[in-house]
Amino acid sequence: xxxxxxxxxxxxxxxxxxxxxxxxxxxxxxxxxxxxxxxxxxxxxxxxxxxxxxxxxxxxxxxxxxxxxxxxxxxxxxxxxxxxxxxxxxxxxxxxxxxxxxxxxxxxxxxxxxxxxxxxxxxxxxxxxxxxxxxxxxxxx
Numbered sequence: 001x002x003x004x005x006x007x008x009x010x011x012x013x014x015x016x017x018x019x020x021x022x023x024x025x026x027x028x029x030x031x032x033x034x035x036x037x038x039x040x041x042x043x044x045x046x047x048x049x050x051x052x053x054x055x056x057x058x059x060x061x062x063x064x065x066x067x068x069x070x071x072x073x074x075x076x077x078x079x080x081x082x083x084x085x086x087x088x089x090x091x092x093x094x095x096x097x098x099x100x101x102x103x104x105x106x107x108x109x110x111x112x113x114x115x116x117x118x119x120x121x122x123x124x125x126x127x128x129x130x131x132x133x134x135x136x137x138x139x140x141x
Contacts, residue, residue: 001033001101001140001141003030003031003077003139004077004137004139005030005137005139006030006131006135006136007027007133008023008026008028009024009027010022010024012070012129013070013072013118013120013125013126013128015119020118020119020125021072021118023070023115025130025132026056026057026067027056027062027068028062028068028069028070029070029129029131031073031074032046032074032077033073033076033077034078034092034093034102035091040101043102043105043141046141047109048112050071050109051109051112051113055137062114063113063114066113068115068116068117069114070117070118071117072119072125073119073121075092075098076092077092078091095121095122099122103121
């Protein structure tokens with residue numbers, strides 16, 4: 001699995017003009033993608049890393065200060081644009097594989113004690129955020 005974590009002061013996701021997930025920071029916005037071979041073990045690793053990643057102000061983690069997270073599924077994290085001008089999506093897991101894995105990340109985060117907002121899997125989403133720093137990190141499990 002792969003995640004892009006951004007330190008934010010605010011983040012939200014809307015679908016069809018309706019806000020479906022929103023956090024007010026400090027917190028993390030996490031785009032999460034899965035590949036074909038990922039399992040629940042990778043989902044748990046990503047969740048734990050997001051929860052304990054010390055990138056908030058003062059080198060604090062979400063777990064240190066109870067900061068919220070907004071998790072949005074993002075199959076394009078496995079896009080490959082090394083050849084040509086059009087990315088391929090062959091490494092991205094199909095929806096029936098990826099959706100339960102992204103849900104497992106959210107479930108694990110909540111079990112760790114996190115406040116988690118989400119987008120809608122497979123929907124056309126509009127994501128807005130205020131990246132603080134800016135600070136962005138790629139995480140892989």
